[in-house]
Amino acid sequence: MTDQQCRNLVNYSGAVAYLLHNFALASADNFIAFDEAAFWRGMERFSQEYPQLSVLHFKKVFEMALAESR
Numbered sequence: 001m002t003d004q005q006c007r008n009l010v011n012y013s014g015a016v017a018y019l020l021h022n023f024a025l026a027s028a029d030n031f032i033a034f035d036e037a038a039f040w041r042g043m044e045r046f047s048q049e050y051p052q053l054s055v056l057h058f059k060k061v062f063e064m065a066l067a068e069s070r
Helices: 003-028 036-049 057-069
Strands: none
Touching: 003 036, 036 057
């Protein structure tokens, strides 16, 4: 792995950790004051910054689980 590849991986990992940490924190608080729209905007920004790594499929998974729960 080159130094640049390593830096890219660290940047990606940090961004994913930040997104999922905020989601886990909201979950621990029973999603009180959770801003779903802001969460998905963050996922969209992540996808734009790292287009080679698709995370938007999580929204489809979320919507399918929500539909099944109804």
